[in-house]
Amino acid sequence: MSFTTLGAMRSVRPRRTNLALLIALAIAFATGIGAVASGTSSGRWVVLTHGGAGVAVALLSPWKSRIIRRGLKRERRGRWASLALAAIVSFALFTGIGYASGLIMSIGGVPGMWLHVASALAAAPIIIWHVAARPARPRKTDMSRRALLRTGVLTASAAGIYVASNAIVQVAGLPGQDRRFSGSYETGSFDPESMPNTIWLNDKRPDVDPDSWRLHVVDRAGEYELSLEELGADQKQVRATLDCTSGWYATQDWTGVPVRTVIRSTGDARSLRVTSLTGYWVRFPVADLPHLLLATGVGGAPLSPGHGFPLRLVAPGRRGYWWIKWVRRIELETTPWWWQPPFPLT
Numbered sequence: 001m002s003f004t005t006l007g008a009m010r011s012v013r014p015r016r017t018n019l020a021l022l023i024a025l026a027i028a029f030a031t032g033i034g035a036v037a038s039g040t041s042s043g044r045w046v047v048l049t050h051g052g053a054g055v056a057v058a059l060l061s062p063w064k065s066r067i068i069r070r071g072l073k074r075e076r077r078g079r080w081a082s083l084a085l086a087a088i089v090s091f092a093l094f095t096g097i098g099y100a101s102g103l104i105m106s107i108g109g110v111p112g113m114w115l116h117v118a119s120a121l122a123a124a125p126i127i128i129w130h131v132a133a134r135p136a137r138p139r140k141t142d143m144s145r146r147a148l149l150r151t152g153v154l155t156a157s158a159a160g161i162y163v164a165s166n167a168i169v170q171v172a173g174l175p176g177q178d179r180r181f182s183g184s185y186e187t188g189s190f191d192p193e194s195m196p197n198t199i200w201l202n203d204k205r206p207d208v209d210p211d212s213w214r215l216h217v218v219d220r221a222g223e224y225e226l227s228l229e230e231l232g233a234d235q236k237q238v239r240a241t242l243d244c245t246s247g248w249y250a251t252q253d254w255t256g257v258p259v260r261t262v263i264r265s266t267g268d269a270r271s272l273r274v275t276s277l278t279g280y281w282v283r284f285p286v287a288d289l290p291h292l293l294l295a296t297g298v299g300g301a302p303l304s305p306g307h308g309f310p311l312r313l314v315a316p317g318r319r320g321y322w323w324i325k326w327v328r329r330i331e332l333e334t335t336p337w338w339w340q341p342p343f344p345l346t
């Protein structure tokens with residue numbers, strides 16, 4: 001960046017800084033949600049854009065803090081909420097960088113990724129309020145050559161700094177160098193006992209009596225039940241990676257029955273709904289059927305209660321929250337797979 005561009009940046013009007021910051025935050029938020037949803041490496045660009053947007057937010061912060069300092073001189077209503085917002089966004093940035101580099105993996109025992117997501121979710125409604133309370137209307141001149149040039153400089157700097165900081169993580173051998181494309185760290189691969197027991201939100205591990213437990217199958221040929229013993233016949237092994245959105249992943253050898261072999265007919269079904277004994281459920285597109293495994297074992301041993309005994313779903317290429325534990329029922333439906341909350345609600 002030349003001195004003239006720096007000079008030009010110094011004279012940026014507050015309204016434009018605010019607008020740029022809002023756009024960077026919106027991109028960070030959208031790609032953050034995208035990163036949580038993506039389970040295959042084709043989602044890598046979402047995670048990369050997320051990192052770049054985070055750097056852009058950081059780059060804009062010196063300009064923004066000048067605006068904040070000026071604003072504080074005026075006694076305006078809601079200034080404490082605005083300051084809280086600045087603190088929350090800074091915290092989200094701090095925990096994001098901490099987790100990505102591996103330098104700060106947890107604070108007070110709480111996983112850094114969890115704090116990152118929680119602070120982003122807390123910031124979102126305050127940002128909406130803040131924009132409504134201090135509106136900045138776009139103007140025609142926002143599309144001027146100069147404004148576009150600045151946007152270009154900001155975008156290129158953010159991308160450059162992001163790439164450079166990833167290189168530093170590699171060269172310095174920081175823990176972050178071993179992350180998966182999703183940003184997760186390997187924990188307990190081929191050692192199910194040291195793999196974390198994770199709950200999406202507030203689900204509870206049920207006590208299951210294996211003798212009376214049955215899998216309810218509803219396909220296009222009707223409804224029937226399978227006992228654990230019946231599921232024990234004709235087992236297959238699948239090596240698959242469970243990648244939790246709380247920031248860890250593990251590869252295991254899972255044993256069980258392919259969903260395909262218990263579904264007798266798909267007919268006109270468009271989705272498969274998989275439900276846990278706890279009520280937790282997810283809907284898969286029927287195109288996923290050939291990949292899904294109903295696992296009774298992992299690493300050569302039966303599932304532990306925490307990992308979903310007696311039966312859990314293995315959904316290769318999907319993030320951990322699709323891997324339903326304590327499966328009770330699988331049901332083919334004509335409902336499209338996307339007809340469900342974007343994320344499970346329990």
Ligand SMILES: Nc1nc2c(c(=O)[nH]1)N[C@H]1C(S)=C(S)[C@@H](COP(=O)(O)O)O[C@H]1N2
Pocket residue numbers: 195196197198199200201202203242243244245276277278280306307308319320321322323324325326346
């Ligand atoms: N019934 C049920 N299944 C669930 C969850 C849950 O809360 N309830 N959490 C999911 C999430 S978020 C993850 S990452 C994996 C974790 O599996 P594990 O505890 O065996 O490691 O289970 C998934 N299956």
Ligand SMILES: [Mo]
Pocket residue numbers: 198199200243244245246320321
């Ligand atoms: Mo998870």
